[in-house]
Amino acid sequence: MNAKTEKLIVEDINQYLGVHEKKSQLRIITCGSVDDGKSTLLGRLMYESKVLFEDQLEALEADSKKFGTQGDKLDFALLVDGLAAEREQSITIDVAYRFFSTDKRKFIVADTPGHEQYTRNMVTGASTADVAIILCDAREGIVTQTRRHSYIVSLLGIRNVVLAVNKMDLKEYDESVFNKIVDQFSESVKELNIDSVTAIPISALHGDNIVEKSTQTPWFHGTTLLSYLETVNVDENPMQDSPFRMPVQWVNRPNLDFRGFAGTIASGEIHPGDAIRVQPSGKTSSIKQIVSFDGEMDKAIAGQSVTLTLNDEIDISRGDIISTTDQPASSADQFESTIVWMSDDPLLPGRPYLLKIGTKTVSATVTTIKHEVNVDSLEHTAAKQLELNAIAVCNINTDQNIAFDAYEENRETGAFILIDRISNATVGAGMLHFALRRSDNIHMQAVDVDKEKRSELKKQKACVVWLTGLSGSGKSTVANIVEKKLAAMGQHTYLLDGDNVRHGLNKDLGFTDADRVENIRRIGEVARLMVDSGLIVLTAFISPFRSERAVARALVDDGEFLEVFVETPLHIAEQRDPKGLYKKARRGELKNFTGIDSPYEPPEQPEILVDTAAMSAEQAAEKIISELRRKGILS
């Protein structure tokens, strides 16, 4: 707060408020390696913009003496390193949000860690930022992590970047040091999609070129950091000129006479009377009113949270996107995207995750990892699965059509997160590039002879009887007896057996977790087609993971999937060892063997349970048949 501002506050608070009500907002991310001085820089900005109060300064002085690394001087980093554990280790370990204002703007700063394993935090901070400040140490120059941060910044679509060359005081404010670093940086980011880089030599510790121009750098003629942040011409609402999009967040139905669609406008603007299209359903109508607590509005723009009513009664629910009819969003269920993986458990292609885009949550699987990007060298490498902090270009499938735009064109309707179905954790972040096929052009062919017709002909009810259990539990044996019995009863069946399928359809797959997931996915799809043809399908696969069995179940209609848990304790299965595989696995000759060095997740609520330790294969088969009868599959 400068003297002039203070004078205005004292003399005419109303005028001051008038100025400040018109302030805009700028979201910034600061990134750099450990010890580049991010926290110090941020503390300095807060200190210089006088947002600190006396008691905070007192606390800072006390803390500086206790934890400080700057001797008798104030350690500004202590202002922003919040959590107790961090103070002791003196590294920031999570994203923290900081605020300061000047007369021109309000700033929200995401302070993100430079520590290597926390790439995900940086992605988080960058996802909402307008400007990135990339710090580097004048003594170190451009290091691997600087490149990594620059890559993430460009990946997340931040087009305005400040290169703050810090600790210039330790290099005697030498112009050539600064110029060399600028050249290095410019070379290292030339591949990246960054529009504008402004380089500033600073010392966060001494305050050089932060607010006031430093007398130590007479050779530098650019703006100071704060004045850059106050004036940088980011498109503050970059989406104002884009086509109109509003994801429907909540349907407002206080009574039978009112049906409003509440949401935050992602881009563009809307007026009463505008023709709109609801996606993915494609239904059209026009805007009746823009309803708000402050009265009806004659226009609403990107960033506002509004409620729209329509002139027609059409079916709209949460997750749909309202677009204008002239420039609707795309709609598809297969995409190419970039995914940043944020979980300790690797991403496995074929495994279903929840995908949240806008206000819609759908089930999605990564079908192919096209390539992983090495964030340090930017080289493309092949990958079968993605580990924590991996960034990769992947093809992704959703279980239903979703409306979207390319992330490059619209951050709001092109960004998604991936959620693990079991742990509910946010495991990935993604940016959509384009639809792999326009599903607008691929319609499901409606056929006249359908599943019911085919089943009727065979005088049976089609279903999948899915046997799961450890190797050696007797799945194949039991399934074989069941099929013989069904055949004897005149039923039309097909048995999909693990070993047989692996010789043909799935001969390209191995036994890693990723391959097991794909193996089951394919079998699930085949089983679905067979059910559609009216058959009773028996499958006998270890199928060790719950989530994949859940996928297979989801592929067919309710009541058509019967999970049979063929239960046998591991030691009994190992004793039987019909193919000698346990012995091999124990000797270490066979990797990823279920029960030995790869997990088996038993079903929680199987439709049928047979315990082959207590009953013979014949008895087990008989039990399955009688259960099928009981469930009305067999007459």
Next chain:
Amino acid sequence: MSIDQKNSTDLNAARRRAVQLRLAGSTLSDVRAEVGLSTPTIVAAVKAFKAGGWAAVDVKPRGRPRRNASADSELAQARDELMQAFSTAQLTQLWTTKNVADWLKTEKAMAVSQQTAANYLQHWQLLPVNLHREMSDSPSSAAATWLDGEYKDFRLSAKNHTASVLWIGLRTTPDGTSQLYAHTLRGRVLWTHLNSQPVSSDYKQFFSLLQSEFPKGLALVLPNKLLSIEVEKFCAAASDNTLHIVAPTSRSANPSENHIAAIQSNNNVASNTTKRKAVSRTAQRTSVSTSVRPTVNKQLKANHASAVSHVGTGGTTGKAMTQPLPGTRSAANDSQKRKPDIKVANPQQSSTSGLPSAQTGLTHLQRLEAESIQIMREVVAEADNPVMLYSVGKDSAVMMHLARKAFYPANPPFPLLHVDTTWKFQEMYRFRDNIVNELGFELLTHVNAEGVEKSVNPFTHGSALHTDIMKTEALKQALDKYGFDVAIGGARRDEEKSRAKERIFSFRTAQHRWEPKNQRPELWNLYNTRKQPGESIRAFPLSNWNELDIWQYIHLQNIPIVPLYFAAERPVVERDGMLIMVDDDRMPLHEGEVPMMRKVRFRTLGCYPLTGAIESEATTTPEIIQEMLLAKTSERQGRMIDNDTAASMEKKKQEGYF
């Protein structure tokens, strides 16, 4: 026992006790019941204390010859019966000095003139202050401008509509009833008494009584914004010829005289809501309403209001914003693989890019508002059983306001939960009950019964234990009791260091613990609200607001807040360097400790024994902002809780403190 039977020592003791109780916030009727003094005596004693301290409370030697005792008691009885009549009549009729005179004549056989009746009423403290006269006699500069400008226009419009100008007021009488009254420009006064604080239907009834009295039309001058809402409701029910305007100053800084005068001075502009609703009803009335909006804040409000509600038509010139910087964006389109344009020295930059302007997009407050609304809607869309935590403070007030906006025209689809430590300021309880009633929220309150049983209090148990049991534990109990899965809270990231790292959707374990190291990343505005069994969520829609934003928003949107935020004379004692208000008689005074009257206000409100007041002259929102900007201590400094141990908030939060 009457006063006369007391000797002067007893009497003085009673008077002092009465003052103590009054200062501690007891109602007049409670004090009356306990010490046996009459209302005027109690009021006089308190006045004497304020003027001259404890010594002045004692009665002076009685030099004045006593008046005719029988006449006195006759009059006193008349007063009692009249109050009885007021109370019985309630809203069935309006009283005037004329019908009081008639009443005295028929009921008490006292043939008095209207003037004498007025004198009696005055003497009995049953005649309200004429707000119109008061303002006209000694207008503040803002009031003078208003009287001369907007108010003049208003009177002119009233004349054109043949409507009678009435100055409306509401006060609590010394007897504890609520008196709703209206003064005509000639000084005639009409009133009605209610036994409790008026609710919407009471106002409606009052206005229709006025309407039958002035059938040609009403032009109401209102003391505050809340009443203007009531007028709107009234108008909605009957399409009549009613205008209204809100006067620029609230006459009384003493909240006991005017409970709902929460917003003072130039905030008293009728809300946009009311204006817009009026628009849809009759164009004619609207033109009047709009033209009489006081100018005081026009300039400040115009921008925000129009931008929020219907982005000014000429305002959006997005072109300027999207134009590339010289040599930057245009180059971007040429080639993906190019050397970025690094500007090392570009002194012209600031002039070419120009000052940021919110004219093209949204202001920071509009963005904050939209974000908060989005968060609340997301909670409602994804939670099974959400609740909004309500602390009665200013942040809660902002949240309530945002909730009304988020779900309009529906009511917010969740209840409010007030975790009551039983140690809040009395004024907070009153405000809470009024506002919840006014706005139609469902309020649940929860008190830790176990804590009450063990009479846990901040004095004997210390702030840490008190907060832990009455707040942290109580919150857990309440959430478990009702099975709430998402609790919306008003915490802000700028309040405290550990909060700066907390997510907007912040998860709690089944034991309500916060695990700062195990937080989900929060990207874009995509919130993952999926819970594990037993987990619950705290959602913080105000995460990105700071104290200044909150005040600016309260100012711009005329949001009612507890009057304790505004400076007024209040009894305080100084303890550990903090000014603590003596809010009720549960506060043990240390030896020699005497409550002093100081003009103070509160920057933050919690349990009164733990909340420090600051000396202040600020009685309006802009003045508060002014003081805040020039102040040298941060907000939470006023709370004892943070001073207990270093990193104490982080610890408390891990344990489940909100």
